[in-house]
Amino acid sequence: MKPYDMPSNDGHFGPYGGTFVSETLIAAIESLKKEYLFVRDDPAFQQELAYELKHYVGRPSPIYHAKRLSESLGGAQIYLKREDLNHTGAHKINNTVGQAMLAKRMGKPRVIAETGAGQHGVATATVAARYGMECVVYMGAEDVKRQAQNVYRMKLLGAEVVPVTSGSRTLKDALNEAMRDWVTNVHNTFYIIGTVAGPHPYPMMARDFNSVVGRECLTQMPDMIGRQPDAVLACVGGGSNAMGIFYPYINEANVQLIGVEAGGEGIHSGRHSASLSAGTPGVLHGNRTYLLQDDNGQIIETHSISAGLDYPGVGPEHAWLKDSGRAQYVAINDDEALQAFHDLCRMEGIIPALESSHALAYAMKIAPTMSSDKVLLVNLSGRGDKDMATVAERSGITL
Amino acid sequence: MSRIDQVFTALKAQQRCALIPFFTVGDPDLSCCLPTMHAMVESGADIIELGIPFSDPMADGPVIQRASERALKNNVRLLDVLNVVKTFRQTNTTTPIVLMGYANPIERMGVDAFVKTCHEVGVDGVLVVDYPPSEARALSQALAPFAIDPIFLIAPTTTDERVEEIAGLARGYVYYVSLRGVTGASHIDVADVQAQLNRIRQHVTIPVGVGFGIRDGETAKSIGRFADAVVVGSRIVETIEKAEKEKIPHEVGQLIHELRQALDNAL
């Protein structure tokens, strides 16, 4: 089989991806692409990145065998890739360190970002502080209200948080607003996109920076169990933690790749964020991909208990992996994710992010149907400290 | 010759600059649309650009974004936009209509179906903001058999190489975006725009319009001295936003009249 080598030179993953932006943005994107393609093969840059990932982020993150949880399910063994142990508590920092280093190289003193739950905003504010850059984070006005604690974290780190009041006042609108800032201030500003979406080269770049996760697994799993897992599972919002762990496994034909989307209150309720499971192809935020849209091509509002999965699009590479059959995509509802969240807390002493709980919930669903010598590797993309208020509220508790 | 070519040929003979107003269909509602378009023509508009509402207008500033939001509150769809053109054509068969919008509503309808309907209702040009030349192939191919012009943007940051590429694809006119940033920003540097137009004209032989940042007679006049067309968007949308609904056609007409006079006085 031909080794996987997506995207094409012009950023397409089959019919997906591409550069669907106004001419006003092209020059900025071209210069970013040129710079990124250079550092991608530059040993000095890659060495510095590896140093930062080790000493600042705390990599490599361990893989943990969730024995008690697996035993309770009576089937396949569940292993967790512990991205929750990274500095700032999620995989997002892998990407922001890389992009901030690129910004520094390109001589941009100001970075901007969009954020939904605030995790990418926090990761961006963190690296901006680390490299001495000005930082502005766009956040939907609704999310600013819902995620007060992360807003404060970003401010502590020296970032300015701008509430976005246009459209549905959530993540997608924050992304629109960040793009508008970028096109206006491109002379001094680098836009750090938080997931594998946006125009080329962002989907490739965010994937590459996150793929340290999967590369580590490729060596850690044989060290632990003498072989690769039978399946790798990850939650899919925009899809960066999933691409990060999937990408190095794409050429491992015997390893099944399973992306888990947010089923919200159920696909049939219409209140969910499962673009791949229930959406249709279209163009948003600079790329062609699966979208949640109405019959007239307007983007519709999404829902998930986890703000980090609450996005109407998905990275174009996932669209391609779905159509080509290399990866499968499923949905997990709010309630199932919450149950998995509580189970991991009680049985393993690990509080997972609600996003990651979706991937875990699907692993817990299929484990009992498999024999006990099968191995499921779950990307535990983040920790759940940020979700205390949401979970407590669901249980009728006010903190 | 397309309707757009005819307009520019006629204006050129009179040494006049084309005036192209823009507004979003369905803002504030559909009933205002046709009276506003007719008022524009009566007051001196040469071509009308109609915005197709979209939920995520990434390249637009707050003013045009709000127009889209108002239109979407009224559930205005791409089909409604096309219907407006159809009705307009029942009484006006000479003023070119250019549709301006984002890719997704068009792809949802289907590029071929969209182009076919454009042809049937009498659309003259199509500008898809998020289709740069590299992503515009399917649309350009679909438009080719019809007298509908693909309109492209050129930015201050567009390299000569890209201007050349755009020159090979564009028909009707090209639209020079006079500002860095989104629609509705201020500050227009007239000398800079003139230098840019000189550069663009080394590659582009069709008319060059200038837009983004033209807000009043004064700027229209100074740009109109060397541009083939001026496009006025945010200022018109602001007028629509502020006016009482019944008075919209009248107030927009007045603004167009002022701009027209300023342009013609520049001669």
Ligand SMILES: Cc1ncc(COP(=O)(O)O)c(C=O)c1O
């Ligand atoms: C812990 C965690 N996991 C997953 C996601 C979803 O993003 P992605 O699909 O890009 O990994 C987020 C987003 O905020 C997150 O914070």
